Amino acid sequence: MTRLGLRGIAFCMALAAGAAACSQGNGSGTSVLPANTQEAVANALYDGVAIDGIGKNRKLDRLVVAFMVANRVPNAQLAVSRAGKTILSHAYTLRTVAKSTTTRSTIIRLASLSKAWTSAALYNLLAAKKLEPQWKVFRYLGITKPLPLGAHVDRRVYDITIEDLIQHESGWDDQVSHWDPTFRMRQIALALGLKHPIDQTQEVRYQLHEPLQEKPGTTYAYCNFCYTVLGMIVAKASDMNYQSYLSTVLGPMLGVDNVLISPTLGARLPNEVAKYYNPYRGRSAFYITSTKRYPWPYSGDSMLDEIVAGAGGLATNADSMLALMNHYIIWGVGTPPPSGDQAMREGEMPGANTFAAQLSNGVNYAFLVNTNSYAYGSDPYAFTNLQNQIETALQGETGD
Helix, strand or coil, rough: CCCCCCCCCCCCCCCCCCCCCCCCCCCCCCCCCCHHHHHHHHHHHHHHHEEEEEEECHHHHHHHHHHHHHHHCCCEEEEEEEEEEEEEEEEEEEECCCCCCCCCCEEEEEEHHHHHHHHHHHHHHCCCCCCCCCEEHHHCCCCCCCCCCCCCCHHHHHHCCHHHHHCCCCCCCCHHHHCCCHCHHHHHHHHCCCCCCCCHHHHHHHHHCCCCCCCCCCCCCCHHHHHHHHHHHHHHCCCCCHHHHHHHHHHHHHCCCEEEEECCCCCCCEEEECCCCCCCCEEECCCCCCCCCHHHHCCCCCCCCCCCCCHHHHEHHHHHHHHCCCCCCCCCCCCCCCCCCCEEEEEEECCCCEEEECCCCCCEEEECCCHHHHHHHCCHHHCCCCCHHHHHCCCCCCCC
């Protein structure tokens, strides 16, 4: 594994509070479904959920179908590779709920799995010496004047480096400040007296004056905004926009052509799932003068996918996530982890929940769904529990 001289990067994440990071499971590969659910799940495989794809693993299908039926998940994809070769790729449709049929080519919003594509792009640009980890971010971008004009800026903000952003060590900590501009775009527009949506530069200029909670480069604090900015850095360093870099450089390197920024509003992309499901509504980050409430997945959460592209605005399919993991680490900036190590990343946003893992036995997998409604229900850890179950099943696979 290559990291290009960056400070130590966390290669794995705990799947849930209290769960062990990089858990290797028991290696048994046995189903963890209670015995009394096996018959109902088997019936649901045929009667409620349509499955399309390649490879066969009834154990995994049962886990996914049980999760979908219990939580009314409309569309899902699961893809698994071993030693770089795809051994299973299934598309699931809960026919009583879904507005479209899932196929292997269906693309679904990635939420924070988008950060892995940004990280891969950064790896290429760092390796090509078009970027250096210690470059000061905002001076490199030429964005140094805050909004509102004249607002006070902590001078340490201008010391934040590319590496600080990669490492989630910007100095901004939304767990302390309770401020993440990613989900405050309407509020920013109103604060600036705008009647139209903000753009990326306006979001960055507004964030400049927000107080730091720590000295940059010293303390980990997960940061969506950091990867929005890193997406902008990819664009500047490559001399093309972020989408163009994915479509004309990174995608062709991996043999994929379906890594796209999902439009917040309007028609879905070709092959994109028809609908994203979430029970909540809010005032729009796009229609600034309107007081109408819009579904959270469609700007009602005060976020625009086009702005947060590098942090959470992309859509693709599970197969393309496998292609990415064959060449890059899923968490951090580097090539895949060495045998015996693991790397994992979860993404969640209104209307989507995603997970990708590079397991210690050489097995990789990606799982995508187009809802996160269960997160507000009686079983908020349903998605996390499923990932633990899938990992346990896959730890029985061999990387040989």
